[in-house]
Amino acid sequence: MRERTRVRPAIVRLSRRLSAGLGGLLVLAASAQGPALAGDFEAGRAKAAKCKQCHGLDGLGKLPIYPNIAGQSAVYLAAQLRDYRDDRRQNDMMSFITKELSDADIDDLAEYFSRIEIEVKVPE
Numbered sequence: 001m002r003e004r005t006r007v008r009p010a011i012v013r014l015s016r017r018l019s020a021g022l023g024g025l026l027v028l029a030a031s032a033q034g035p036a037l038a039g040d041f042e043a044g045r046a047k048a049a050k051c052k053q054c055h056g057l058d059g060l061g062k063l064p065i066y067p068n069i070a071g072q073s074a075v076y077l078a079a080q081l082r083d084y085r086d087d088r089r090q091n092d093m094m095s096f097i098t099k100e101l102s103d104a105d106i107d108d109l110a111e112y113f114s115r116i117e118i119e120v121k122v123p124e
Contacts, residue, residue, distance in 0.1 A: 038107060039110050041111050041112055041115055044109045045057075047105055047112070048109060048112055054066040054093070058070060059072075059113045060118075068118075070118050071113075071118040074107075074113075077109070077113055078106050078107055078110035081098055081101065082098075084097075085099060085106070
């Protein structure tokens with residue numbers, strides 16, 4: 001009988017540790033998705049005037065060398081803008097344009113362009 005009472009608390013402790021570890025993994029997995037952005041759509045619309053020459057106010061590249069950014073994830077867009085601003089990604093025009101952007105500016109632009117709805121059709 002005494003052995004059982006010793007084993008049971010050990011199992012309970014192990015179970016608690018595993019639960020805590022699993023909870024920690026879930027938190028890490030959620031944070032890997034990136035931070036939630038708190039961009040302002042209307043402010044982003046106003047700031048997008050700087051982007052219209054290449055990407056248009058609709059987020060659709062005006063020439064084949066300019067990517068479509070409409071409907072992209074806000075987290076993705078913000079990460080790309082920060083990478084250009086902080087010289088982790090290189091493009092002469094984007095690096096120049098993003099140098100003056102604050103984190104709030106980036107979040108606003110990401111929110112604006114991410115909320116543009118586009119229709120995708122798979123070819124038959």
